[in-house]
Amino acid sequence: xxxxxxxxxxxxxxxxxxxxxxxxxxxxxxxxxxxxxxxxxxxxxxxxxxxxxxxxxxxxxxxxxxxxxxxxxxxxxxxxxxxxxxxxxxxxxxxxxxxxxxxxxxxxxxxxxxxxxxxxxxxxxxxxxxxxxxxxxxxxxxxxxxxxxxxxxxxxxxxxxxxxxxxxxxxxxxxxxxxxxxx
Amino acid sequence: xxxxxxxxxxxxxxxxxxxxxxxxxxxxxxxxxxxxxxxxxxxxxxxxxxxxxxxxxxxxxxxxxxxxxxxxxxxxxxxxxxxxxxxxxxxxxxxxxxxxxxxxxxxxxxxxxxxxxxxxxxxxxxxxxxxxxxxxxxxxxxxxxxxxxxxxxxxxxxxxxxxxxxxxxxxxxxxxxxxxxxx
Numbered sequence: 319x320x321x322x323x324x325x326x327x328x329x330x331x332x333x334x335x336x337x338x339x340x341x342x343x344x345x346x347x348x349x350x351x352x353x354x355x356x357x358x359x360x361x362x363x364x365x366x367x368x369x370x371x372x373x374x375x376x377x378x379x380x381x382x383x384x385x386x387x388x389x390x391x392x393x394x395x396x397x398x399x400x401x402x403x404x405x406x407x408x409x410x411x412x413x414x415x416x417x418x419x420x421x422x423x424x425x426x427x428x429x430x431x432x433x434x435x436x437x438x439x440x441x442x443x444x445x446x447x448x449x450x451x452x453x454x455x456x457x458x459x460x461x462x463x464x465x466x467x468x469x470x471x472x473x474x475x476x477x478x479x480x481x482x483x484x485x486x487x488x489x490x491x492x493x494x495x496x497x498x499x500x501x
Numbered sequence: 502x503x504x505x506x507x508x509x510x511x512x513x514x515x516x517x518x519x520x521x522x523x524x525x526x527x528x529x530x531x532x533x534x535x536x537x538x539x540x541x542x543x544x545x546x547x548x549x550x551x552x553x554x555x556x557x558x559x560x561x562x563x564x565x566x567x568x569x570x571x572x573x574x575x576x577x578x579x580x581x582x583x584x585x586x587x588x589x590x591x592x593x594x595x596x597x598x599x600x601x602x603x604x605x606x607x608x609x610x611x612x613x614x615x616x617x618x619x620x621x622x623x624x625x626x627x628x629x630x631x632x633x634x635x636x637x638x639x640x641x642x643x644x645x646x647x648x649x650x651x652x653x654x655x656x657x658x659x660x661x662x663x664x665x666x667x668x669x670x671x672x673x674x675x676x677x678x679x680x681x682x683x684x
Contacts, residue, residue: 386548
């Protein structure tokens with residue numbers, strides 16, 4: 319094994335920058351010669367969870383599946399980046415526990431941004447629709463989001479730049495010995 | 502990357518020895534220091550496909566999911582062994598095509614055994630029940646099995662010993678350069 323695998327689990331509201339961060343991190347890790355897989359919420363829904371709704375039960379199933387695949391990959395030396403909203407903390411805790419039972423590091427990153435900021439930015443126009451009641455089960459509006467209590471890192475994506483958030487995440491990964499010092 | 506990843510896809514009727522073969526192969530590869538993951542039909546159903554039935558549509562979804570996870574692992578240097586009945590040849594062909602598009606070797610092994618031999622052996626008593634009409638969608642009895650036309654290897658598990666089948670598979674893997682010569 320040339321590399322320590324781990325799962326970097328990004329959680330946060332829609333539009334909080336999860337995909338932006340995981341894409342940027344994936345590029346950095348690949349440049350360093352690491353094996354990387356990105357399990358994006360939408361991609362995983364297509365491949366593993368087609369037909370599931372956004373009810374709590376179905377969201378939980380989706381998150382468990384992402385956790386299962388992430389764990390398989392990470393225990394084989396892959397750096398796995400996930401970017402699903404994953405709003406419920408009990409299921410995130412379950413995925414963490416399964417990683418720990420398999421001796422696979424689980425590194426939770428909370429992409430924090432205020433609902434106000436996200437609604438104002440609203441890149442995809444989803445918040446507007448959700449606030450108008452047009453999207454049922456919309457996390458943060460008509461569906462709960464349970465913020466992590468003790469994540470490995472919290473990045474403030476409504477305040478800091480992408481570069482600042484990335485730097486913060488890399489710093490903590492290095493401090494924990496999950497990646498080497500950047501070149 | 503210290504190792505070439507690939508997917509070794511075992512297909513065959515219930516009781517044809519798929520799990521026996523993949524378990525034995527996994528041990529051999531691990532002894533040689535390779536990263537190995539075994540995606541067994543039942544385990545995958547629990548983690549990725551709970552709630553799916555044995556209709557053609559649902560079987561296809563299950564097989565596609567196994568194929569997706571296998572491909573992710575194999576392209577990161579893992580030897581992936583799958584042991585799902587995977588009765589339909591169009592879906593196996595689809596999984597093969599996706600592997601090839603990602604430059605991941607796909608190695609199909611057909612565990613061939615006659616229905617007569619399987620019904621007589623009937624370790625789990627399933628054939629008896631299926632023949633009595635108690636199990637709907639039972640592959641080979643009340644559901645079709647489409648044998649591979651051009652698998653990388655066909656092993657005859659109703660005639661040969663496990664050791665003979667293993668030797669045949671390893672020989673072909675070596676011939677294709679997917680594994681080194683055994684020590």
